[in-house]
Amino acid sequence: MSAPDDVDLNRVWTGVAAEVWRRRPGGLERTAARLLRSPGLARALVTTPSLLPGWIIASAVVLAAGMVATLGTGTPFAALFAPAVAAAGIAYAYGPGVDLAWELSQSMAVSDRMVLLVRVLVVFGLNAVLGLAASAASGTAAAVTFGFLVPMTAVSALALATATVTRSANAGVAAGLAAWAITLLSAQSASGRATTAVASSALVLPYLTVAAACGAIAWFATRIPKGTS
Amino acid sequence: MNVEISDVTRRFGRTQAVAGVSMRTGTGVFGLLGPNGAGKTTLLRMMATVIPPSSGRVRLLGRDPGGYGPRREIRRRLGYLPQNLGYYPGFTVAEFVEYFALLKEMPPGRVPAAVATAIERVDLGDRARAKLRTLSGGMLRRVGIAQAIVNEPELLLLDEPTAGLDPEQRVAFRALLRDLGERAAVIVSTHLVEDVGAACSEVALMDAGKIVFQGTPDELTARGQGTGAAGDAPLERGYSAVLAAARSATAAA
Amino acid sequence: MDDDELIARLAGGDDAALRELFTRHAPWLASRLRAALPPSDVEDVLQETFLAVWKNAKTYRPQGQAGGWLWVIARRQAALLLRRRGPAAASLTDAPEPKADPAERALARAELQAAASTLGGPEREVWRLMYVEDRPVAEVAELTGVPEGTVKSRANRARRLLRAALGGGTR
Numbered sequence A: 001m002s003a004p005d006d007v008d009l010n011r012v013w014t015g016v017a018a019e020v021w022r023r024r025p026g027g028l029e030r031t032a033a034r035l036l037r038s039p040g041l042a043r044a045l046v047t048t049p050s051l052l053p054g055w056i057i058a059s060a061v062v063l064a065a066g067m068v069a070t071l072g073t074g075t076p077f078a079a080l081f082a083p084a085v086a087a088a089g090i091a092y093a094y095g096p097g098v099d100l101a102w103e104l105s106q107s108m109a110v111s112d113r114m115v116l117l118v119r120v121l122v123v124f125g126l127n128a129v130l131g132l133a134a135s136a137a138s139g140t141a142a143a144v145t146f147g148f149l150v151p152m153t154a155v156s157a158l159a160l161a162t163a164t165v166t167r168s169a170n171a172g173v174a175a176g177l178a179a180w181a182i183t184l185l186s187a188q189s190a191s192g193r194a195t196t197a198v199a200s201s202a203l204v205l206p207y208l209t210v211a212a213a214c215g216a217i218a219w220f221a222t223r224i225p226k227g228t229s
Numbered sequence B: 001m002n003v004e005i006s007d008v009t010r011r012f013g014r015t016q017a018v019a020g021v022s023m024r025t026g027t028g029v030f031g032l033l034g035p036n037g038a039g040k041t042t043l044l045r046m047m048a049t050v051i052p053p054s055s056g057r058v059r060l061l062g063r064d065p066g067g068y069g070p071r072r073e074i075r076r077r078l079g080y081l082p083q084n085l086g087y088y089p090g091f092t093v094a095e096f097v098e099y100f101a102l103l104k105e106m107p108p109g110r111v112p113a114a115v116a117t118a119i120e121r122v123d124l125g126d127r128a129r130a131k132l133r134t135l136s137g138g139m140l141r142r143v144g145i146a147q148a149i150v151n152e153p154e155l156l157l158l159d160e161p162t163a164g165l166d167p168e169q170r171v172a173f174r175a176l177l178r179d180l181g182e183r184a185a186v187i188v189s190t191h192l193v194e195d196v197g198a199a200c201s202e203v204a205l206m207d208a209g210k211i212v213f214q215g216t217p218d219e220l221t222a223r224g225q226g227t228g229a230a231g232d233a234p235l236e237r238g239y240s241a242v243l244a245a246a247r248s249a250t251a252a253a
Numbered sequence C: 001m002d003d004d005e006l007i008a009r010l011a012g013g014d015d016a017a018l019r020e021l022f023t024r025h026a027p028w029l030a031s032r033l034r035a036a037l038p039p040s041d042v043e044d045v046l047q048e049t050f051l052a053v054w055k056n057a058k059t060y061r062p063q064g065q066a067g068g069w070l071w072v073i074a075r076r077q078a079a080l081l082l083r084r085r086g087p088a089a090a091s092l093t094d095a096p097e098p099k100a101d102p103a104e105r106a107l108a109r110a111e112l113q114a115a116a117s118t119l120g121g122p123e124r125e126v127w128r129l130m131y132v133e134d135r136p137v138a139e140v141a142e143l144t145g146v147p148e149g150t151v152k153s154r155a156n157r158a159r160r161l162l163r164a165a166l167g168g169g170t171r
Helices: A008-022 A027-036 A039-046 A052-072 A078-092 A112-137 A142-147 A149-166 A169-191 A200-222 B040-047 B068-076 B093-103 B108-121 B139-149 B167-180 B193-199 B216-222 B232-250 C005-011 C015-034 C039-058 C065-083 C088-092 C103-117 C121-132 C136-146 C148-167
Strands: B003-011 B016-025 B028-033 B055-060 B080-083 B155-159 B185-190 B202-207 B210-215
Touching: A008 C015, A008 C039, A027 A039, A039 A112, A039 B093, A052 A078, A052 A112, A078 A112, A078 A142, A078 A149, A112 A142, A112 A149, A142 A149, A149 A169, A149 A200, B003 B040, B016 B040, B016 B155, B016 B202, B016 B210, B028 B040, B028 B167, B028 B193, B040 B055, B040 B155, B040 B185, B068 B080, B068 B139, B080 B139, B093 B108, B093 B139, B108 B139, B139 B155, B139 B167, B139 C148, B167 B185, B167 B193, B185 B193, B193 B216, B193 B232, B202 B216, B202 B232, B210 B216, B216 B232, B232 C005, C005 C015, C005 C039, C005 C065, C015 C065, C015 C103, C039 C065, C065 C103, C103 C148, C121 C136, C121 C148, C136 C148
Parallel strands: B028 B185, B028 B202, B080 B155, B155 B185
Antiparallel strands: B003 B016, B003 B055, B202 B210
16 A cells, blocks of 8 residues: 555654654763853764763873872872873864864864864863872872963963864874973973972963963964865 | 855965856856866865955855854855765764754754754665764765755755765765755766766866856857867767867967 | 564664664555544654654564554554544543544544455455344355355454454454
């Protein structure tokens, strides 16, 4: 028996499929959508590679290891690791290396810059909280416990700037880690302790300057996409 | 008029990819033909608001894409399929189409039905919940088309949409194009001349950053008659004839 | 793949199986519903029917009676729709009659007609004479020119087939 002419079975199936195929966002995503006032931005946020459960757990493990090492040796490893961990997370919030549909995302109403901004802020915030928790639990002095936040900002900004200019998240990670390693080694050779890199108040201004400059570079680099055809 | 472009240029360093293009189009299917490197993709990218022009005026859907607000309004009504569309391998077809529906700021209540409609229109209904990594190249292309049409755009830009599709799918796709062209301005960039003849009401031929022909497919065919130009089909001969004429004119100048 | 297999698959979450089931059965379900409901109601009922199928596929017991099972669900959805729509029928009578609603009666009629069409020639004739026209067995035997025993066995067969066509999983 064939369907009556005045019944639109395609419309019926679309209605069924819409229900069967729909994705039901989780609580975090729904909250984010309300806070950001944009379901698209919330979805982009929860799909950030460095905000996926695996990545967060890995970061937490590294910082926990640092905390344990601190308890044994007195060197605040958690505080020293945190900037590197954050830099990696931030570079991986970005772009063509990470976002395979990069070209398409540059034509979206929710602008790719907005997505990047929100991702970077959340990744930074999360890493800051993890770092603070590990650092505080290590029982280090307040100067160090909070002090790492400033270099963390600088190193993260550098990683982001590199990633946006080279259009490669991996390059960003490499630059961030390298820069931080150099900083630690310089601090070590200059003062005998690597901790100076996170505790010295004399370095605050240079760090913030680097952060501001790199932030500006990242901002500029995301303005004009380079095309070759 | 959905698209109004006047004297638009775009350079990358020393290269001028688009060297002064003007075109206007309303609803209907508009074909953009030309060899590789002619500037078709760059032109499409400018219409997709991905890159701004170096000079000239662009007006899309009655708005100037230079400003943040109007650009956002344009993008909500835009569908774009780039030549190289990356895929998130772990996403399913439905998740991928839904992701871009959300990024185009479609009202969330309308998204599930729009996603279902788009997936059925590209004939992927039996794979809606399959992961993208399990799909063939032709199917992935169709997923790309689905995300482009999910928001029922007023301006639809397709860059080499039939890459990887078999002949039967190409026929179905042309039918889809004609259907879409009734309510939207559809601009299809392709180097497959046959695709153009079958579906487009108007055609432009680009070479070296300029438009060297604009008219109906029949007019393009007419340009090839009696010239002995290369090509197996009339439209192809028209294509070759116009290109040859344009290049010798440039050489002479 | 037969209907039982399709339903088993979709119970396991295979939405492509649901799509195939829809392609096979939505047309005849639409026709049957259309005998009693306007087109937009038919579409709504069909949509709710297949969503109910998707949710309740695990309750189906495979006995080759998929059509009957689907129809039972469709009828229930139609009844729900009509109940939501209007208490107009209910307020008219004092004693609540289960099939007071004319649309429901029309649905039942359509259902019976469809079921009767699955009967073979002799059984259908016996059915018509004995149950629709209410004649005694002796008279039917005389009219059809066969012994009373044959009439009775044809009537049994008719009842059995109709039960199968109408009831789905029930026996």
